Amino acid sequence: MSTSVPTREAPARGRRSTRASGDERERAILTTAEKLLEERPLSEISVEDLAKGAGISRPSFYFYFPSKDAVLLTLVDRMVEEAAVGREEALAGLADDPRSAWRQGLQSYFEAFGSRRGVIRAAAELRPTNAEARGLWTQVMETWIADASVIIEAERARGAAAPGRPARELAIALVQMNERALFATFSGEEPALSEETVLDVLVDVWVRAIYGAAAD
């Protein structure tokens, strides 16, 4: 580890340059955003609100972040990283018990996203209008899909899973289902599955879609 600043792998969307004291200010903006997002949607939060919450003026805000969106992307980055941690481990014990292995894979996302409702809600709100947000989300989906495809193929090869449409196609549909269902549940949409049942239902569909043979 180098002695210099704790190498923040954070993308260049944070502060303009520098690395002096105002570090806390940057933090303050982030935590303010997180707090406000629990209360109301992104569209009802202005740069002024963020600045005020961090105890600075609006122009000063722009010293730390180039826009409101950038703040959010930083938050999302963080969350995604957390979610990715659990992903690896889950994919071990497949041969033993597919159902609970798949369940585990889902669970890490469930937990990471579930603990930051404001942020995912905002992310969903941002995606349509912000290309960077779209790209970031695409990446997440893509790794998820890639993982699932590989496993589906492996399960088919060893004869555990039923043959059928290309693994990737199946994976895309299932991952999209997860995304939508979890978003709906966490943002309190109607209709949505309850927090207690989402995981079970989703895993059920996954397992049936992957292992069950197509009827007729």
Add this chain to the structure above:
Amino acid sequence: MSTSVPTREAPARGRRSTRASGDERERAILTTAEKLLEERPLSEISVEDLAKGAGISRPSFYFYFPSKDAVLLTLVDRMVEEAAVGREEALAGLADDPRSAWRQGLQSYFEAFGSRRGVIRAAAELRPTNAEARGLWTQVMETWIADASVIIEAERARGAAAPGRPARELAIALVQMNERALFATFSGEEPALSEETVLDVLVDVWVRAIYGAAAD
């Protein structure tokens, strides 16, 4: 089943009152919106653009619609109504051939939404910020889910479908999958299923999830 179509009284979101000549103007606004939405997202279309496209001034626009959102909701209303038409018929020949019956049910949505990409994209963009849009979409989902639940239960009762989690839960997850997958495909997101395969893949998951027993 009851087929209670969401009573279609023209929503009060059109013109302030009246119903005189300026009818064409209202139309012009609607078609302008539809046209512009094929080119660029809702967030990049201003009331000014809409007004200009319809050959009137911005204030005049407000004589016809209370806001930009209202224009869109009208468009969505229309589209949803079209989509609902095919729904009824599809649900007949289930006993004969479940797969193609389910496929047919999906197809009407596929076609209705696929022919108005701009509008669905805008609808997705609007949903997070506009309560009315959310409510409208909720209704659509709800009828879809209700239908699916009833059928799943019927199929289980007659022994065709496998038992499992409550039909409604299954229906919610599957309908959400459809929604997300179709949106992704039609708005050219990445990753997404191709237009040629979406329907097949979705139907495949539906059939396996409903008729296939849970493996493990």
Add this chain to the structure above:
DNA sequence: CAATGTATCAACACACTGTCGAGTCCGTCA
């Protein structure tokens, strides 16, 4: 031919975003 309702728009009042430039504060080093 008034009177009533339809339709139109210039001008205004706001809200928000992003930028510019003039500052302050503080550590460094000549």
Add this chain to the structure above:
DNA sequence: TGACGGACTCGACAGTGTGTTGATACATTG
């Protein structure tokens, strides 16, 4: 020590968008 420069701050401005108001046409139609 004192001036130089970089970190940081904010008042004031410019731009773009929304929604409203009030004055004004232009019909009908009673």
